[in-house]
Amino acid sequence: MAIQNELTATLPITDPMLPRLTRVLVRRREGPETLTLELEAGAAAPAFLPGQFNMLYAFGIGEVAISMSGDPAVADRLVHTIRAVGETSTALTRLEAGDHVGVRGPFGAGWPMEAAYGCDVIVVAGGLGLAPLRPALYRILAERERYGKVVLLYGTRSPTDILYRHELERWRRRLDVQIEVTVDYANGPWHGHVGSVTTLIRRTDFDPLHGIAMVCGPETMMRVTALALKEAGLKEDAIYLSMERNMKCAIGFCGHCQFGPHFICKDGPVLRYDRLGDLLRLKEI
Amino acid sequence: MADTGQVLVEHKFFSDLEEAFRPLVGGCAKMIIFEAGQYLFHDGDPAEWFYLVRYGRVALEVVAPGRATLTFQTIGESDVLGMFWLMPQSHWTHDARALELTHAIAINANCLRQKCERDHDLGYDLMKRFVPILLRRLESAQLQMLDVYGHSK
Amino acid sequence: MFEIVQLGEQAVITLEGLAALLFGLKRRDFRLIGPTLRDQAIVYDDIDTIADLPRGWSDEQDGGRYRLVQRGDDRLFGYAVGPQSWKHYLHPPMLSLWRAEKRERGFEIIAPDETLPRFAFLGVRACELKAIAIQDRVFLGDSFTDPHYRRRREGAFIIALNCSHAGGTCFCASMNTGPKVEAGFDLSLTELIESDVHSFLVEIGSVEGVELLAEVSSREASSEDRAQAEAVVANTAANMGRKMEADGLKELLARNLDHKRWDEVAQRCLTCANCTMVCPTCFCTSVEDASDLAGEKAERRRRWDSCFTMDFSYLHGGSVRNSPKSRYRQWMTHKLSTWFDQFGTSGCVGCGRCISWCPVGIDITEEVHAIRESEVK
Numbered sequence: 035m036a037i038q039n040e041l042t043a044t045l046p047i048t049d050p051m052l053p054r055l056t057r058v059l060v061r062r063r064e065g066p067e068t069l070t071l072e073l074e075a076g077a078a079a080p081a082f083l084p085g086q087f088n089m090l091y092a093f094g095i096g097e098v099a100i101s102m103s104g105d106p107a108v109a110d111r112l113v114h115t116i117r118a119v120g121e122t123s124t125a126l127t128r129l130e131a132g133d134h135v136g137v138r139g140p141f142g143a144g145w146p147m148e149a150a151y152g153c154d155v156i157v158v159a160g161g162l163g164l165a166p167l168r169p170a171l172y173r174i175l176a177e178r179e180r181y182g183k184v185v186l187l188y189g190t191r192s193p194t195d196i197l198y199r200h201e202l203e204r205w206r207r208r209l210d211v212q213i214e215v216t217v218d219y220a221n222g223p224w225h226g227h228v229g230s231v232t233t234l235i236r237r238t239d240f241d242p243l244h245g246i247a248m249v250c251g252p253e254t255m256m257r258v259t260a261l262a263l264k265e266a267g268l269k270e271d272a273i274y275l276s277m278e279r280n281m282k283c284a285i286g287f288c289g290h291c292q293f294g295p296h297f298i299c300k301d302g303p304v305l306r307y308d309r310l311g312d313l314l315r316l317k318e319i
Numbered sequence: 320m321a322d323t324g325q326v327l328v329e330h331k332f333f334s335d336l337e338e339a340f341r342p343l344v345g346g347c348a349k350m351i352i353f354e355a356g357q358y359l360f361h362d363g364d365p366a367e368w369f370y371l372v373r374y375g376r377v378a379l380e381v382v383a384p385g386r387a388t389l390t391f392q393t394i395g396e397s398d399v400l401g402m403f404w405l406m407p408q409s410h411w412t413h414d415a416r417a418l419e420l421t422h423a424i425a426i427n428a429n430c431l432r433q434k435c436e437r438d439h440d441l442g443y444d445l446m447k448r449f450v451p452i453l454l455r456r457l458e459s460a461q462l463q464m465l466d467v468y469g470h471s472k
Numbered sequence: 473m474f475e476i477v478q479l480g481e482q483a484v485i486t487l488e489g490l491a492a493l494l495f496g497l498k499r500r501d502f503r504l505i506g507p508t509l510r511d512q513a514i515v516y517d518d519i520d521t522i523a524d525l526p527r528g529w530s531d532e533q534d535g536g537r538y539r540l541v542q543r544g545d546d547r548l549f550g551y552a553v554g555p556q557s558w559k560h561y562l563h564p565p566m567l568s569l570w571r572a573e574k575r576e577r578g579f580e581i582i583a584p585d586e587t588l589p590r591f592a593f594l595g596v597r598a599c600e601l602k603a604i605a606i607q608d609r610v611f612l613g614d615s616f617t618d619p620h621y622r623r624r625r626e627g628a629f630i631i632a633l634n635c636s637h638a639g640g641t642c643f644c645a646s647m648n649t650g651p652k653v654e655a656g657f658d659l660s661l662t663e664l665i666e667s668d669v670h671s672f673l674v675e676i677g678s679v680e681g682v683e684l685l686a687e688v689s690s691r692e693a694s695s696e697d698r699a700q701a702e703a704v705v706a707n708t709a710a711n712m713g714r715k716m717e718a719d720g721l722k723e724l725l726a727r728n729l730d731h732k733r734w735d736e737v738a739q740r741c742l743t744c745a746n747c748t749m750v751c752p753t754c755f756c757t758s759v760e761d762a763s764d765l766a767g768e769k770a771e772r773r774r775r776w777d778s779c780f781t782m783d784f785s786y787l788h789g790g791s792v793r794n795s796p797k798s799r800y801r802q803w804m805t806h807k808l809s810t811w812f813d814q815f816g817t818s819g820c821v822g823c824g825r826c827i828s829w830c831p832v833g834i835d836i837t838e839e840v841h842a843i844r845e846s847e848v849k
Binding site: 292 | 813
């Protein structure tokens with residue numbers, strides 16, 4: 035019996051699980067366990083939105099979701115910053131320039147770039163959470179006049195863990211963006227802040243009534259950050275978090291990434307805080 | 320040099336201090352400048368003063384034998400440094416070093432504690448100012464201790 | 473022979489008529505799947521003729537209990553649902569997605585070249601039709617479609633069945649998903665046994681159904697035939713083994729995510745994942761690589777997964793849902809609450825399989841009842 039769904043009847047059969055094959059162009063070390071791969075985008079690669087992610091496949095090992103971390107205006111390459119934490123991510127970090135990698139994507143809902151027009155933008159990154167925020171920063175800086183005050187508050191473990199250091203230094207020289215970096219501890223020559231990223235929020239001036247926050251980092255960090263932003267006067271619907279869960283398919287079929295009613299892969303990864311708030315307080319959701 | 324009472328209310332921490340309390344607090348305060356690299360105090364020193372940083376930045380450090388000096392917190396513009404003054408006869412358990420030229424208001428702990436004893440309204444006012452800072456520090460320390468950036472994302 | 477002219481019309485066929493229907497499907501090269509006895513259960517498997525059907529068998533079902541029993545009559549469909557559902561065929565437990573082969577520098581990705589026969593499903597109950605519609609929504613109703621599901625689903629010929637036997641764990645009546653089949657079939661059957669006459673009332677649901685039935689000797693259904701068929705369904709509806717209080721279920725669970733009942737049920741739950749395997753709507757999968765020993769060839773395989781496993785929620789370093797409590801809660805709240813948010817319907821069709829096949833007899837209707845009662849107090 036025919037399917038009770040007119041939507042699919044006209045669609046051609048394509049397989050969203052089938053990756054495109056591409057090659058590593060550049061491999062760059064970022065930190066002790068972290069490196070950035072630049073992949074050939076190829077003609078088939080669709081444009082991506084800041085905050086989206088790709089599924090990267092390492093031969094014989096598996097697939098893993100990795101955020102887009104490059105400039106959305108640069109169409110010829112896909113930039114991914116990867117930390118070797120599991121089998122697949124470790125295999126990916128071992129790839130050399132010229133090696134093959136499978137790519138599916140981009141997937142998911144990105145940062146509210148248009149909703150933030152005319153607003154002060156508070157970007158709060160924790161650790162590797164800077165990677166999915168970098169495309170948003172590129173975009174904001176490319177159309178700087180569309181946004182109000184722009185602040186990046188970046189917390190990480192120690193000065194040696196700072197991602198994209200040269201870029202941050204270059205941006206810091208601009209007069210139209212405020213960049214504050216804080217570390218949990220410093221044991222070398224460090225003249226930046228030491229302390230949690232929440233202390234930076236309390237020291238930052240912005241217009242809470244016309245402000246929007248984009249937050250990405252470990253969940254614990256995002257929870258306290260969202261609270262600090264609320265205390266600073268931001269409304270819950272002006273705070274956006276990029277969530278992470280186990281993902282096998284990225285297209286809403288495998289069920290792994292569910293977070294309450296949300297599929298992180300297709301409803302997220304960027305989700306508005308007012309839609310998450312209660313769930314974030316519960317354990318093991 | 321500017322009038323201490325005036326400088327006091329120019330600092331964010333005391334900006335809304337009641338008129339009546341200003342001379343009381345101001346009477347215990349002095350202006351102080353630290354060159355970059357100069358220590359405000361050392362581990363083990365009696366905690367006789369606390370500081371309102373006007374400009375500059377101060378690193379709180381601990382040193383362990385055989386290990387590099389570890390900075391666990393930085394204090395900057397419009398921050399308050401030193402909670403030990405609330406307890407009589409206590410000592411600093413870390414170093415404080417100016418990272419850059421730092422202007423601060425130093426307030427004598429003994430002097431202020433005595434005034435609080437005589438005027439509990441002043442004491443209560445100060446408690447309301449200091450407790451949130453203490454709790455925020457605690458929260459921040461908790462997050463740092465969790466090492467959230469370590470092996471999660 | 474009476475001539476069927478439009479959809480929705482009803483005819484009556486005999487046992488021989490049913491045999492001829494199945495023959496017609498085989499002749500058209502359908503892969504015919506229907507209920508048959510295997511491993512002391514009634515399962516859905518390849519069948520050739522009506523002789524493969526579990527004639528005269530029924531089942532006794534209760535929490536953690538499934539037993540075959542002799543009926544003492546010749547009914548072909550006188551039992552409730554078994555451990556399997558049609559998702560075994562539409563959404564197979566294991567599927568090869570694509571292969572990759574190592575090359576000089578890098579590798580090559582090889583898309584599958586699948587040729588599938590069309591399925592013909594015999595004896596699809598109302599709850600199962602609803603379950604198929606639910607999986608249609610999951611796999612075909614969003615921005616992405618699953619081509620594997622679609623290929624299997626689009627060609628499927630469905631002979632539905634109005635249940636004549638309510639199982640001990642059935643609760644479709646209270647979920648509004650049965651026992652009467654309403655839509656989504658090519659032909660539907662109601663098995664009638666009246667004073668030694670064994671026949672089937674057939675309702676036509678599609679043009680293809682019309683064509684198939686036209687090859688079989690049938691007569692027009694009389695008002696007595698219709699009344700008999702309605703009585704069969706009414707009797708089944710009146711004898712449901714379980715009842716689910718479905719009103720406001722989505723909100724009930726959404727506001728009770730911290731309920732102490734989750735701790736209580738976790739004391740009994742073995743997190744064995746049986747409920748998710750037997751559930752006709754559970755769709756979760758994992759995708760993994762299988763490679764040969766030489767590391768020259770790899771295959772991407774999709775297999776059923778379950779939210780009851782630790783690996784399911786693994787996130788660099790540990791599982792998000794560590795405790796059995798959180799995993800049971802995930803399963804049940806997904807099925808009965810967040811499914812509405814995601815797909816606009818309940819994820820439960822009241823088939824009762826999760827109750828029968830739970831080794832410790834956890835009863836989803838009882839769990840809902842306990843949470844609901846605690847609010848009344």
